[in-house]
Amino acid sequence: MSELPGLFAPERVAVVGATERDGSVGRAVTANLLEFDGDVVPVNPGTETVFDRACYPDLGSVPDPVDLAVVVVPADIAVDVVHDAGEAGIENVVVLTAGFGETGSKGATRERDLQETASEYGLNLVGPNSVGVMSTAVNMNATFGPEAAQDGSISFMSQSGAFITAVLDWANDRDIGFRDVVSLGNKAVLDERDFVAAWGESDDTSAVIGYLEDIADGSGFIETARAVTQETPIVVVKSGRTEAGAQAASSHTGAIAGSERAYEAGLEQAGVIRAETVEELFDAATMLDGQPLPESDGVAVITNAGGPGVLATDAIGDSQLELASFTDDTLDSFAGSLPDEANIYNPVDVIGDAAAERFSDALDVALADPNVGAALVLACPTAVLSFEALAEITTATQAEHGLPVAACLMGGESTADAQSVLDDAGIPTYFDPARAVTGLDSLARYREISTREYEAPTTFDVDETAAREIIERAAERPSNALGIEAMELLDAYGIPTPEGTVVDTPSDAERRAAEIDGDVVMKVASPDIQHKSDIGGVRVGVPDDAVADTYEDLVARAKNYQPNATVLGVQLQEQIDLDAGTETIVGVNRDPQFGPLLLFGLGGIFVETLEDIAVRVAPVSEPMAAAMIDEIDAAPLLRGARGRDPVDEAALVETIQRISQLVTDFPSLLELDINPLVATPDGVVAVDLAATIDPEELDR
Amino acid sequence: MSELPGLFAPERVAVVGATERDGSVGRAVTANLLEFDGDVVPVNPGTETVFDRACYPDLGSVPDPVDLAVVVVPADIAVDVVHDAGEAGIENVVVLTAGFGETGSKGATRERDLQETASEYGLNLVGPNSVGVMSTAVNMNATFGPEAAQDGSISFMSQSGAFITAVLDWANDRDIGFRDVVSLGNKAVLDERDFVAAWGESDDTSAVIGYLEDIADGSGFIETARAVTQETPIVVVKSGRTEAGAQAASSHTGAIAGSERAYEAGLEQAGVIRAETVEELFDAATMLDGQPLPESDGVAVITNAGGPGVLATDAIGDSQLELASFTDDTLDSFAGSLPDEANIYNPVDVIGDAAAERFSDALDVALADPNVGAALVLACPTAVLSFEALAEITTATQAEHGLPVAACLMGGESTADAQSVLDDAGIPTYFDPARAVTGLDSLARYREISTREYEAPTTFDVDETAAREIIERAAERPSNALGIEAMELLDAYGIPTPEGTVVDTPSDAERRAAEIDGDVVMKVASPDIQHKSDIGGVRVGVPDDAVADTYEDLVARAKNYQPNATVLGVQLQEQIDLDAGTETIVGVNRDPQFGPLLLFGLGGIFVETLEDIAVRVAPVSEPMAAAMIDEIDAAPLLRGARGRDPVDEAALVETIQRISQLVTDFPSLLELDINPLVATPDGVVAVDLAATIDPEELDR
Structure with a gap:
């Protein structure tokens, strides 16, 4: 992926549909572009000049090369204009025009035409139905919104145009600046993944933020964002989190959102x-x-008021951060310099009669403590404290130490000047201690992300050919479900199953049952009968001497239930003592955006009633599979809680990975559930597997 | 309790320690009082006048009656001054002086003296270590803070003085007004309960807010606040929520806070x-x-932008509120009046070209819908929308319907004038849709609270005398723990226990065991042996023919383990089949602030590993006990999940209530655990009880 320089740092921008007509979108975008550092070329067959600039009838007539075309023409000619752009060798197009996929079937057809045209010419196309793009680096505001972004280094994408307008109106008052801004519109061509990639390549973007209602290609996005976030933080509001919100989002953009679990x-x-x-x-x-x-999660809080210090401490307790434990040197230093009434332990209370110097002396000592990774300066108004002096001196102390500092100034207008001093130095200010801590927490969260080592998923040696045959056979059935061969599929991927076989005579059943330790489980083997339990087609705890009779009975039941059913015989299985282990579940669902979602949890009530599950998008690496087990609340039950022996967790981790490999290898595996996967101190065994196949995926 | 009129609506206020000395607290408070509607009387033996007012040497010399004395003298004479106030017949005293309980043992002694003096004269005393009190109704600012409150109807108490200063500085910028403000200080006499009671009595307080680090008398506070909140909402930040925060709070105020579970x-x-x-x-x-x-939890969202509408919908999904379903009439009306591109379903998108009138027409229609209890007006800046016109017209529409409306104006300075129009009409404004929804949610939460019907706890017919004897006997032991008589205590309070008895010969054991159905449990009965299991003193599943031998063996083990132990014999108990029911736990702990905390949960991993418990302060009524069962995540396991028969929930509810009655009757019961309480479809049975006694409470 590229940095998309033609989009965010063009030299010549053409506006197709430029006009001076009052109240028109064409006028708004052309007027906004008058500040642009490069050339603006109006294109409109109906006029000679727009804002005193020579106007051309079409893109083909523009003499010099154009880097970016902004399209504000009526919907019915928009695709033709984009075609013109392609013919004219223009690589970047922003379509502001609405009336595409968001408006019904005619619009959807138009959007497909637009995509084909863009694809034909290899265009970087933003929109349609976009508010436009901005880049403060070249003073380009190619939007029809009322506000331009201020200069800064945050790049911002939004699936809602109004959200951009609202945020800029608000951010400009707070002196929050941006580098590039893009209104994604319908994402017919370029989407969040492209912009994340472009901004990840750019040295001028310090952080990427986004408002998203869906993610078009979930697994592609993961791949790209994972690389970018090693260098550049990405913060996103993904709306439609709740069921009601997801419905509202889908009626708003028409996007089919995946499940919240998948996005999470x-x-x-x-x-x-x-x-x-x-x-x-x-x-x-x-x-x-x-x-x-x-460099660490330890935070020092320096305050002139005990109560707000407690509020900050509560917020730290809720976060990934922790209240730093000071070294003895730090405590000695505080004891020597602060008044007797001060609290030298964290949160440090420099007390109400502190002027700015006492704050910054304490901050200086705290930031030198090896246990302190960040600091929060938390000040309430007093007769002796100048907020501005505090701001100046905090800024200097922060710069000296190079550690992150947040400022919580608990007051109104009296803090305004101090705020702007701190803002200019890049130190965010807050009124509410809890929000200041949330700000610091995002640094700690990003530190964890930027230092992640993404391990590749393990590739196990499996019998893919055998698995393919089993899946293809199952796909031929009307049910698309795996039957007695389910266990063979697991065998092919190296997942332990109970000893077992399919037998087709009572005597064979008797002979094979004798080879299996203990009692056996017997199930009628018929591809035509789905719910075997319902017709009494499953027997557990069958002793060896009852095997032949049970065989006869099971087959008779099947024939009686469905006379024309194909009955292959009876499946004979070692009976696993469920009480000797812990029942777990490994499952897979397909998400429309993210593809295969792996699920792990404990069997019985844990998954169904308590919803105590861990979810990941496959494929997963070994540490990711291990983290799924860590994540569930009931994990202690696998680890020796209540006097049980700890189960073989490595075998569980390996099974999750092998299932991950299986569903990654076979996109046709639509749903899959090992339930239960019994875990014991000596390993795991998959007692039952249900799986359905999507034959259409098989053909691809 | 009274409205404390002498404190918040005095006619004459004396300031003891009044002075004009620069930088002094005495000057600050006297200067702040110059605006007071009533008379201010300086008291100071060292000066003739303060701010041109005649100054008296002591409170006894003031000729006319004084309603309130504000004390700003040094700590070592503060108690004497309070004594003078009492002698002078002054009923209300605010002690700003610090150097009491917050500063060590000398200060603590001084605080006890202060309490005794206040008690002697029946004083309403605020503080010590308080920033003071304010009442905007009489323009009284009897604090030494830099800002006075603006006029309003919210009354505000705070255990942190700095918190008041900070909040007023901030609130004054936002035109948030207050009625009464009190800095609670060390709460030597008056505390949160007194102010909640006083403001509850007053018609001029519309809402009570508080910042609290502890609650001195938890159960008393519940009693008072429960009555007040039927008429007046109370909103509180109780800090020290987290473990770190609780530590910080206790080092700040020296208050011993109870557990977070108890506060919750x-x-x-x-x-x-x-x-x-x-x-x-x-x-x-x-x-x-x-x-x-x-009147209902249904919210209508009226917006000019889809994306922010989705954010509001998400926040509604997270709250107690729900997105209202419009009636057909409402939908028809929207369909007839809104443009084709509009979304007539909730959230209603009046789209980007809407002026204020289209918003308010839609709001008018929505508020008339019987399914709508409240509305959120959510506006982004556009070329055609005037925020001020929107504010005016929203205010009028809200007033007409009398239903609650919140306004989310997603912009910066451009929304300022509109904000003040809405603020003046009492319609709160927000930038973030999520916070607007949180505001509306607090109305819904308070509606639930104000309509609660608090039922009195049931009083069951129990044998209190028998229970007292058992408890007194146990209290005489060094362990203070209940032994074999634990089951008798439950019997006395009507809680089902397994059939059983104590026998003192092998033959008696054999005879009685034969009367009990099935196998029995046998435990050595000795008040001197605590951990019977550890010495092999407990046997389960003993068949009748092994009872005599087991008796001999148990007694021998006990004698062998502790030769001088008193061995009463053996306790014989019906063996309860744990697999036939569901194990639950009913427990009690004592909280230093709230007293007896009842706990309910499922046995095994649910309480210990998953911490899936419900907690209430005893005593509980029947609906409260029932709610405890509802509250646990594992409740479906009691209600027929996974094919089990539902247990006798009424018996569980009754047992919780009976335990509530027991621990309320006997404050000496320090801790108590029925574990397990086995619940079956036919009832419950308490299989084991552990309990410890506090002999000191017994003497009271």
Whole structure:
């Protein structure tokens, strides 16, 4: 992927549909572009000049090369204009025109035409139905919105145009600046993945933020974002989190969103920090933009008021951060310099009569402590404290130490000047101690992300050919479901199953049962009968001397239930003592955006009633599979809680990985459930497997 | 309790320690009082006048009656001054002086003297170590803080003085007004309970807010707040939520805080809305202050932008609220009046070209819908929308319908004028849709609280005399623990136990065992042996023919283990089949602030590993006990999940209530655990009980 220089740093921009007509979108975008550092070329067959610039009838007539065409023509000629752009050798196009996929079947057809045209010429196309793009580096505001972004280094993408307008109106008051801004529109060609990639390549973007209602290609996004987030933080509001929200999002953009579970897992695997609200988005972004990363999770709180210090401490307790434990040297230093009434332990209370110097002396000592990774300066108004002096001196102390600092100034207008001093130095300011801590927490979260080592998934030696045959055979059935061969599929991928076989005579059954230790489980083997239990087609705990009779009975039941059913015989299986182990479940679902979702949990009530599950987008590496087990609340049950012997966790981890490999190898495996996968101290055994196949995927 | 009129509406206020000395607290408070509607009387033996007012040497010399004395003298003479106040017949005293309980043992002694003096004269005493009190109704600012509160109807108490200063500085910029403000200080006499009671009595307080680090008398607070919150909402930040925060709070105020679980349960039982952050506190308070209560949880969202509408919908999904389903009439009306591109379903998107009138027409239609209890007006900046016109017209529409409305204006300075129009009408405004929804949610939460019907706890017919004898006997032991008589204690309170008895010969054991169905459990009966299992003193599943031998063996083990132990014989018990029921736990702990905390959960891993428990402060009514069962995640396991028969839930509810009655009757019962309480479809049976006694409580 490229940095998309023609889109964000063009030299010549053509506006197709440029006009001076009052109240028109064409006028708004052309007027906004008058500040642009490069050339603006109006294109409109109906006029000679627009804002005193020579106007051309069409893109083909423009004499010099154009880097970017902004399209604001009516929907019915928009595709033709994009075609013209391609013919004219223009590589970048932003389509502001609405009336495409968001408006019904005619619009959808138009959007497909647009995609084909873009594909034909290899265009970088933004939109349609976009508010436009901005780049403060070249003073380009190619949008029809009322506000231009201020200069900065946060790059911003949004699937809602109004969200951009609203945020810029608000951010400009707070002196929050941006580098590039893009309104994604319908994402017919370029989408979030492309912009994340482009900004990841660019040295001028310090942080990427986004408002997204869906992610078009979940697994592709994970791949790209995972690489980018090793260098550049990405913070995203993904709306439609709740069921009601997802419905509202789909009626808004027409996008079919995947499940919330998939987004939660996918964004986490991509290293994307997820914000739930607009304020959280900017609290995180301004901190990531302005402050260095901490080296540890320990925070020092320096305050002139005990109560707010307690509130900050509570917020730290809720976060990934921890209240730093000071070294003896630090404590000695505080004891020597602070008044007797001060609290020298964290949160440090420099007490109400502190002027700015006492704050910054304490900050200086705290930031020198090896246990301190970041600091929070938390000040309430007093007669002796000048907020501005505090701001100046905090800025200097922060710069000296190079560690992140947040400032919580608990006041109103009296803090305004101090705020702008701190803002200019990149130190975010807050009123509420809890939000200041959330800001610092985003640094700690990003530190974890940027230092992640993504391990490749293990490739196990498996019998893919055997698996393919089993799946293809199952796909031929009307049910598309795996039957007695389910266990063979697991065998092919090296997942332990109970000893067993299919027998087709009572005597054979008797002979084979004798080879199996203990009682056996017997199931009628018929590809035509789905719910074997319902017709009494399954027997457990069959002793060897009852095997022949049970065989006869099972087959008779099957024939009686469905006279024309093909009955292959009876499946004979070693009976696993469920009480000797812990029942777990490994499952797979397909998500429309993210593909195969792996699920792990404990059997019985844990998955069904308590919803205590861990989810990942496949494929997973070994550490990821291990983390799935860590994540469930009931994990202690696998690890020796209540006097049980710990189970063979490595075998569980390996099974999750082997299933991950299986569903990655076979996109046709639509759903799959090993339930139960019994875990014991000596290993695991998959007692039952249900799986369905999507024959269409098989043909691909 | 009274409205404390002498404190918040005095006619004459004396300031003991009044002075004009620069930088002194005495000057600050006297200067702040110059605006007071009533008379201010300086008291100071060292000067003739203060700010041109005649100054008296002591309180006894002031000729006219004084309603309130504000004390700003040095700590070593403060108690004498309070004594003078009592002698002079002054009923209300605010002690600003520090150097009491917060500073060590000398200060603690001084605080006890202060309490005794206050008690001697029946004083309403605020502090010591308080920033003071304010009442905007009489323009009284009897604090030494830099800012006075603006006029309003929210009353505000804080255990942190700096928190008051910070909040007023911030609130004054936002035109948030207050009625009474009190800095609680060390709460030597008056505490949160007194102010909640006083403001509950007053018609001029629309909402009570508080910052608290502890609650001195938990159960008393519940009793008072429960009554007040039926009429007046209370919103509180209780800091020290997290372990780190609780430590910070205790080092700040020296208060020993109870457990977070107790506060969570206690505040909920008191009908207090708990805010976690300062912003949440004010988002809730301004909404409760300014808007009527909704009649249902359905919210209509009217927006000019789809994306922010999705964010609001997500926040609604996270709250107690729901997105209202419009009636057909409403949908028809929208379809007839809104443009084709609009979304007429909730969230209603009036689209980007809407002026204020289209918003308010839609709001008018939505508020008339019987399914709508409240509305959110959510506007992004556009070329055609005037925020001020929107504010005016929204205010009028809200007033017409009398239903609560919140406004989310997603912009910066451009929304300022509109904000003040809405603020003046009591309609809170927000930038972030999620916070607007949180504001509306606090109305819904308070509606639930204000309509609660608190049922009295059931009093069961029990044998209190028998219980007392058992407890007194146990208290005489060094262990203070109940032994074999534990089951008798449950019997006395009507809680089913396994059939059983204590026998003192092998033959008696054999005879009695034969009367009990099935195998029996046998435990050595000795008050001197605590951990019977450890010495092999417990046998389960003993068949009748092994009872005599087991008797001999158990007694021999006991004698062998501890030759001088008193061995009463052997306890014989019906063996309960644990697999036939579901193991639950009913437990009790004592919290230093709230007293007896009842705990309910499922046995095994549910309480220990998953911490899936419900907690209430005893005593509990029947609906409260039933709610404890509802609250646990594993409740479906009691209700027929996974093919089990539902247990006798009424018997569980009754057992919780009976235990509640037991621990309320006997404050000496320090800890108690029925584990397991086996629940079956036919009832419950308490298989084991552990309990410890506090002999000191017994003497009281």
